[in-house]
Amino acid sequence: MKLLLTSAGIHNPSIREALVGLLGKPIADSHALCIPTAGYGHPMMSPLHSWRFVSGQEARCPMTELGWKSIGLLELTALPTSSRERWTSWVREADVLLVNGGDALYLAYWMRQSGLADLLPALERTVWVGLSAGSMVMAPRVGDFFIEARPPLTGEDRALGLVDFSIFPHLAHPDLPDNSMANAERWAADIGGPAYAIDDETAIEVVDGRVRVVSEGAWKYFPG
Template sequence: MKYLLTSNGITNASIRAALERMLGKPIAESTALLVPTGAHPFPEGPDMVRGVTDGTVGGPLSRIGWRSLGVLELTALPTVRRDQWEAAVRGVDALLVWGGDVLYLVHWMRESGLADLLPELHDTVYLGVSAGSITVTPHNCDAAFDLRFVPDGSDMGRDAERALGLVGFALYPHLGHPDMEDASLERIAEWAADIPAPVYAIDDDTALAVVDGEVEVISEGTWERLEPRP
């Protein structure tokens, strides 16, 4: 699978150009499925799901000119014949995995079976946004926050610090965002000090393109790569 991991979607011309290179054709000729599942745990989740679907919440994602766009709701997949939803996933050019709660998104990636399918989708672009990007890394930088939304009696919080590990680095989005006190480089570096992998801290104008394991930084903004301790 090809990964384009963003902080806030397709926010500038450089990231858009990288997406079209990875698709191998214009966005206007490409098909996609949107995954809004990560928004559900939050009190405002229903409004967030509506907004990301119609393009009124978050950065540019659903309204960037796709030839066709459908919605893939992960929580529904266990109740649907696998051959039906898998055919839909295999038939599109891109999966648009929005943000929200990393822990919840990782859980439903696994429960739905999509996590096992992703490595088989060699020509598909995984376009992550915030939590959707963190989900495919080995480490969840939002674990402490996400644990607040785990239902009473659920074991969903087990190994909350771990994500899917489909790429070999960790990611911290929204670097320097004025409304996120944990997104300063100093706070990110504190977290990264305990991570046994490189950590990319990226702002909302930066993305990471990963093809065949090779990482390319696409940026019109600010980013840092923090190395693991020896």
């Protein structure tokens, strides 16, 4: 699987160019599935936020409104009630998975419960585009700074670990005063491993283990 881990979606031309490069074809020729699940786990998000993401009405975090050839909705909490053969065919046929923000641990829990986490390593050509929590979920850990509610059964800040670094999104965001560089540095010290702090103009591309930062803004790497 090819990853484009963003703080706020396809926010500038450089990130959009990276997306097209990963797809290997124009957005207008690509089929997408959007995954809103993480939003339901975050106390500051509502059904309105999910609708905006799904319907392409969230201009601050462009994802579904990019002009895809087709776009469908994949709600992870529903997958355990459907046959695995049915929903895995939908995922395999998609060119890209667009994954909303919200609560990263809630998302990780439902990715495991649904079976999607187990399927991801087999999706060699598929692009995963994460938005905030949709990016953080790929990390080994989220860190206490971002924990809203620990998921059932685990009680840990463990995410999926499909990359070897953690992500602090929305760096220096004007509406999120706690997301300062000073707090990012404290968060990174607690993580105890490689980590990136990225602003909304930055994304991290991962292909076959190779990491590239795509940015028109600010970011910092913490080696751990």
